[in-house]
Each structure stands twice: as structure tokens, then as C-alpha cells.
């Protein structure tokens with residue numbers, strides 16, 4: 288399926304030819320891929336229902352390679368998209384038809400590591416989980432932990448302001464990026480931010496985070512590291528209703544506790560996860576809530592009795608506490624593999640990513656359940672409950688005529704519910720191409736116009752990731 292056709296005119300078939308000539312002078316045949324067979328692996332990302340053909344793929348090996356491709360694209364007016372590991376679930380790294388994909392996986396070096404300052408500078412293709420591995424010998428780690436952490440890149444995380452189970456206490460990617468060196472869509476190279484949060488002027492590095500590749504390509508990223516918590520206390524609580532589990536989250540927060548993570552999985556997600564990794568989740572439960580306290584030894588010890596009391600009063604019928612690092616990992620592995628495990632239940636599924644205020648979680652979950660019944664589609668729920676960040680996984684069979692569109696309509700209803708309840712259409716997976724139509728429903732005309740003006744100021748020709756997030760700008764909104 289092709290993405291919505293509301294981007295500006297596609298490049299003329301001849302449009303990319305002069306660019307290809309220049310690229311072939313600059314890059315080896317191993318770096319410049321143009322044949323259909325060669326570019327096929329780049330036609331899609333984690334949102335596999337969408338697929339487009341790039342005109343070329345450049346496998347960049349250095350920052351200079353990236354700068355040169357961007358400059359040439361600017362010269363010839365050809366759009367480009369930066370690509371990390373291609374795990375975007377909203378079509379963020381989907382190629383622009385006939386445009387250039389700049390693949391960044393080979394830019395995977397640590398450029399500077401200063402444990403005494405708790406700072407690391409990496410290239411954009413550096414893998415998320417590797418940051419913590421690199422810092423572990425110094426008792427440090429990188430906090431944002433998307434479930435895709437073993438494969439996704441820091442560049443992709445920056446573009447999407449990615450989150451993870453442990454972003455409740457310490458925040459999303461935006462809270463851990465100190466600086467970004469980037470090539471702008473016109474080929475100029477800029478350094479935004481610095482080694483510390485205290486710097487002059489507006490927070491331009493902050494603006495780059497979450498821009499979904501629209502402001503250019505990150506070449507170097509300076510990340511903040513944190514000390515590894517001294518102690519974790521991980522609880523798995525089973526409930527006989529999803530709404531009760533949702534309400535328990537509000538009760539934990541109302542008690543004054545700020546856990547490191549609070550995650551919920553419903554029965555369908557538990558079933559899939561158990562079949563895949565046998566983490567020992569309660570199979571009869573309508574929902575499982577994972578709550579993890581983390582921090583200094585004394586702090587966690589002082590919080591445990593209060594958490595016990597809140598969970599007891601929330602109506603959990605079974606409570607398991609991890610007694611060893613292995614038992615903790617078992618609990619987390621069940622949660623972290625849940626998305627991929629759901630693939631066992633259905634040939635296809637859409638992962639939604641709406642956010643609702645935490646206090647309205649119970650209501651939102653009840654509505655999702657009702658929508659599933661109305662549309663006659665199964666929905667598995669796995670989500671960052673502490674942030675109110677829902678991940679309904681809508682199960683469908685793409686081989687059945689019309690079922691993808693039916694599932695997309697249901698997904699749209701869920702997003703509109705999130706807006707109605709005062710939340711957001713995305714918590715961490717971005718707008719990409721998937722949620723383009725819903726952004727103007729979330730923001731006012733004035734707010735949309737402001738975002739479009741900023742985008743055009745940086746990239747008047749809309750070369751960088753054209754057709755994503757702010758495609759409306761192309762239509763003169």
C-alpha cells in the first residue's frame with residue numbers, strides 16, 4: 288500500500304538522473320544502491336503495510352558522506368530520508384518515492400566518552416542498548432529503553448523522541464539529549480546544545496528531538512548518562528479486570544510514589560508473551576501490572592511498604608515480587624517481547640500509540656474494548672501505563688480484502704478518543720505517514736501554521752523526509 292498522496296509533486300523521472308550521476312562519482316558501487324533488487328530491503332519500515340520505491344540508497348560510512356549526499360540532494364532538489372534501523376512503527380523511515388535513502392547504520396562509533404562528566408557522544412547509527420553496555424563498567428547507563436533497544440539507533444530515537452518502560456521517572460529521549468551536531472536540509476552543518484543543560488539561547492537541540500527527520504540529519508549526538516540504580520523492587524500484580532489494573536496506576540501515583548516503570552498487559556498480550564518466552568505470567572488474569580521501584584537502597588526500602596499497601600487495596604488477586612535479578616529479568620522479558628509475540632496471534636497487526644491522561648486510563652481501556660467488539664477485531668493491549676501511553680495492537684488479516692482499511696478505521700477511532708480525553712495521537716512512535724490526518728485534529732490551525740512556518744524556515748523545499756508528520760505544509764496549510 289502506498290502512503291497518502293498529499294506530498295508535493297513527485298520528482299520527474301529524469302529528476303534524479305543528474306543526481307545519480309554525481310552520486311556515482313562520489314560513492315562506490317558498494318555504497319550506492321540503485322537497482323530494484325538492491326533497494327528492496329529499504330522499501331518499508333516497521334509499518335510494513337506501507338511500501339514505496341526509493342530512487343537510490345546511500346550506505347553512508349562517515350559524517351562527510353552524509354553531508355555530501357544532503358548537499359547534492361539540495362543542489363538537485365531531490366528529497367531524502369535518513370534511516371537508522373528502520374523499526375519505525377509509523378512509516379517514519381519509509382522512502383520518499385524516487386528520493387534518496389541515507390542509511391546510517393554504519394555510523395556506529397563512540398566519538399567521545401567522559402564518564403566523569405556522565406556524557407557520551409555517539410554517531411547516529413549507534414544502537415540504543417549498546418550505550419548502556421558501553422557505560423556499565425563505570426556504573427552508568429542510558430535511561431530511555433525502547434523495547435526495540437537491541438536494534439534501534441540513537442539517531443532514530445532522537446528523531447522520534449523515543450520512550451520506553453523506564454521513561455516514567457527520568458523522561459523520554461528529549462530529557463537525555465544534551466547536544467546534536469546535524470546537517471541541515473540545505474547542507475549547512477550546525478552544532479546545537481552542548482555538554483551541559485546550561486547553555487545560552489533557545490533550546491535548539493530540544494527542537495531537533497522529535498522533529499522526525501524534518502530538520503536534517505543528526506551526525507553526532509551527545510547523551511546524558513545516569514548512575515545505575517542501587518536497587519530495584521519489581522512487582523507483578525494480576526487483576527480480574529483491565530479497568531482495575533488501569534485504576535491501580537492512578538492510585539500508585541496518588542500515593543506520592545514515582546516508580547521507575549508502570550506497565551500493563553492484557554489477557555491477549557499475556558497469552559502471546561507466555562507462548563513466546565514463558566515468563567510465568569498469570570494466564571488467567573484479565574490484566575497484569577508491572578510496577579518497578581528503583582533508586583538508592585534506602586529510598587527503595589522506604590517506598591516498598593507503601594507500594595505493597597496500594598497494590599493490596601487496588602484489588603490485585605495475585606502479587607509476585609521478583610526475588611533475584613533473574614526473576615526481575617523474567618518479568619521484563621515477558622513485557623519487552625510482547626509486541627513481537629503478538630505476531631503469533633495474527634498474520635498482521637497495527638500498533639497504536641495514543642496517550643490519555645493517566646486518570647482516564649480505565650475509561651480509555653473500556654472504550655477500546657467496546658470498539659474491538661463493534662469492529663469485530665481483536666485488540667491486545669500492552670502499554671506504558673504510568674505515562675498513559677496506550678499501545679493497542681489491532682489484530683487483522685491483510686489477506687482478507689478490506690481488513691487493513693477496517694483496522695485503520697478502528698485505529699483512527701482510538702486516536703480520536705485520545706484527543707477527546709485530552710491526550711495525544713502519539714506518545715513515542717511519531718506521526719510519520721500513519722497519523723498525518725490526525726495531527727490537525729489535535730492542534731489548532733494557528734499551532735499547525737506555526738509548526739509549518741518553522742519547518743519551511745529550515746527547509747523551504749521540504750527535501751528532508753518530505754510527506755511525513757507535517758505533510759500539510761506542502762499543501763499550503
Ligand SMILES: Cc1cc2nc3c(=O)[nH]c(=O)nc-3n(C[C@H](O)[C@H](O)[C@H](O)COP(=O)(O)OP(=O)(O)OC[C@H]3O[C@@H](n4cnc5c(N)ncnc54)[C@H](O)[C@@H]3O)c2cc1C
Pocket residue numbers: 332333368369370371372373374375376379380391411432433434435438439440441442443444445446447448449450451452499500501503504505506626627715716752
Ligand atoms: C518491536 C518494536 C518495539 C518497539 N518499541 C518501542 C518502544 O518501546 N518505544 C519507542 O519509543 N519506540 C518503539 N518502537 C519504535 C522504534 O523502534 C523507534 O521509533 C526507534 O526510535 C526507531 O529507531 P530506528 O533506528 O529504527 O529508526 P528508523 O525507523 O530508521 O527511523 C525513524 C525516524 O527517524 C529518522 N531518523 C533516523 N536517523 C536519523 C538521523 N540520524 N537524523 C535525523 N533523523 C533520523 C528517520 O527519518 C525516521 O523518520 C518499537 C518498534 C518495534 C518494531
